[in-house]
Amino acid sequence: MIKIGNFLGKEINGLYLEYVTYKSKGVKKYKKVFNEIKLKMSNFKFTSLFKEKLTQRIERFTMAIAKCEKEVLKICTEDLKASRKSIIDYLKDGTSDLSFTNELIKKSKIDKKELEVIKNLVSKYEKNSNQLK
Incomplete structure (x- = not known):
């Protein structure tokens, strides 16, 4: 199981920061970055504690x-x-x-x-x- 602190988690956090920056500036590239995040998240295994915190x-x-x-x-x-x-x-x-x-x-x-x-x-x-x- 991959935890949020591992490389993949950091990579997703970096992509999310990029996504937020593009979206706030109105740059259309945010859609591409969002799709990258979705792709990486589909292979990401969340711990049950992380899922619970996210749900809350x-x-x-x-x-x-x-x-x-x-x-x-x-x-x-x-x-x-x-x-x-x-x-x-x-x-x-x-x-x-x-x-x-x-x-x-x-x-x-x-x-x-x-x-x-x-x-x-x-x-x-x-x-x-x-x-x-």
Whole structure:
């Protein structure tokens, strides 16, 4: 069994760093690097402890994303009076860009002070969502 600290693990970590760099800069080469990672990972044997830790981390990310989406949905439906279905459609796209809320904010008939609070909340959840990527 290959452990994460071995050469292959270091190589995958290096490829992941390369992938993140390319993706953040918008370079299309990130897809090629991602495919290399997939290929190397297919031959990689994980220890049960590593699998458990990875599963826990994924669960934490999933819960954090669900919490952000739930709060954005609540803000949009209760405060901005948007339809629940349209908001869910935006969130299902898996986007962390909450710019669609700008249109809802413009259409809403809420006083400026409340609108500012709502904008701040939405931007807070957008930042949280971006950090989870």
